[in-house]
Amino acid sequence: MAIEFDGLKEKTLVLVKPDAIQRGLIGKIVDRFETKGLKLVGVKMMALDEALLREHYAHLADKPFFTSLAKFMQGSPVIAMCWEGLEVVNAVRLLCGITKAREAEAGSIRGDYAMSVSCNVVHASDNVGNAKREVSRFFKEDELHDYAKSEYNHVYAEDER
Ligand code: DAT
């Protein structure tokens, strides 16, 4: 069965990066998504191997910083999470803030917790097409969970559910 991505079942991939793991920010970062009203449908700690990193950052493979980016991302395991909700890909990008963290909007995760371009604490899928590819790359179907969240009756209006 294919992973659902429509409406309330839209999904996105978030990685808590090694800098955030080292700095003890896992809880604070998870809290941002939970408090927003998103549904966590998959989560695991994992070490990123060479092949996975090459796929994940294929769009940056010929950049001069690629080697240091790969080394940084392999500095410790990461927390991979799949979050679900209405237009969640866009909502999560907004929550994360722009790449260059020291210029990220105050109130965003990068804006509040980071100062660097590369050590910017989180990864988030940047559009729905990439979210589909990234969620499938990091999670097997049986690692994603479908469950009711009663909070949804208050997070979304009736015509949004
Ligand atoms: P984002 O993570 O905001 O989607 P991206 O996909 O362009 O940004 O780049 C992926 C990661 O690569 C980014 O989070 C940090 C690193 N990176 C991007 N541009 C960089 C640069 N100019 N110097 C060093 N690292 C960079």
Ligand code: MG
């Ligand atoms: Mg990106």
